[in-house]
Amino acid sequence: QKEVEQNSGPLSVPEGAIASLNCTYSDRGSQSFFWYRQYSGKSPELIMSIYSNGDKEDGRFTAQLNKASQYVSLLIRDSQPSDSATYLCAVNVYGNTDKLIFGTGTRLQVFP
Amino acid sequence: DAGVTQSPTHLIKTRGQQVTLRCSPKSGHDTVSWYQQALGQGPQFIFQYYEEEERQRGNFPDRFSGHQFPNYSSELNVNALLLGDSALYLCASSRTSGEETQYFGPGTRLLVL
Numbered sequence: 001q002k003e004v005e006q007n008s009g010p011l012s013v014p015e016g017a018i019a020s021l022n023c024t025y026s027d028r029g030s031q032s033f034f035w036y037r038q039y040s041g042k043s044p045e046l047i048m049s050i051y052s053n054g055d056k057e058d059g060r061f062t063a064q065l066n067k068a069s070q071y072v073s074l075l076i077r078d079s080q081p082s083d084s085a086t087y088l089c090a091v092n093v094y095g096n097t098d099k100l101i102f103g104t105g106t107r108l109q110v111f112p
Numbered sequence: 113d114a115g116v117t118q119s120p121t122h123l124i125k126t127r128g129q130q131v132t133l134r135c136s137p138k139s140g141h142d143t144v145s146w147y148q149q150a151l152g153q154g155p156q157f158i159f160q161y162y163e164e165e166e167r168q169r170g171n172f173p174d175r176f177s178g179h180q181f182p183n184y185s186s187e188l189n190v191n192a193l194l195l196g197d198s199a200l201y202l203c204a205s206s207r208t209s210g211e212e213t214q215y216f217g218p219g220t221r222l223l224v225l
Contacts, residue, residue, distance in 0.1 A: 004154075032212065034213070034214075036216075042218070042219075043200075043202055043216045043217060043218050043219045044155065044202070044216045045216070046213060046214075046215060046216075049213055088154055088155075090154075092212065098168070098212075099145065099157040099160060099168055099170065100145075100147075100155070100157065100204075100214055101157070102154030102155050102156075103154050104152070104153055104154045105154055
């Protein structure tokens with residue numbers, strides 16, 4: 001079983017719709033969770049971090065964490081073509097400055 | 113506020129050669145982590161440096177080695193290059209105390225022929 005799993009996609013949504021990206025992880029001791037966006041040929045860019053169960057909102061982005069289900073998600077509201085990228089879920093098991101374990105990423109395509 | 117910088121941006125080497133990649137962390141950060149990202153995959157952790165010591169290491173052979181300097185910058189060295197070492201090499205910096213978020217540099221794309 002992979003430590004962090006994501007559907008590779010592509011996930012195609014129309015402009016203005018809500019895009020829902022999902023991630024599951026295997027280590028119940030995981031403490032910190034991150035979503036990075038990666039455009040083709042570029043490096044990962046941090047979008048959101050979440051540490052506690054529940055929702056965390058930042059602009060059009062909402063991260064949701066459910067530690068009991070070992071599940072973390074990212075919702076993108078009012079999706080724009082510029083949101084088209086690969087979204088990487090990363091988990092930090094032991095907390096502060098521990099290595100990040102990444103999923104393979106979900107490719108999101110937002111069409112006009 | 114300067115972000116994470118890496119050099120060079122691209123590199124072409126042949127099998128058996130050695131390569132050195134460089135990273136300068138974000139201002140105020142003291143920890144540097146290196147990741148390898150193969151095409152279509154998520155980044156894989158290579159190792160992490162703090163206080164000039166290797167603090168953690170991922171599942172990479174000894175051909176991969178590193179160093180951290182007193183100014184917190186870091187180098188990644190790869191010896192005896194293999195075709196499979198072709199990848200995007202990412203450096204991420206963070207602060208040991210306080211904020212733990214890792215911020216990535218632009219990466220070095222290495223092609224081994």
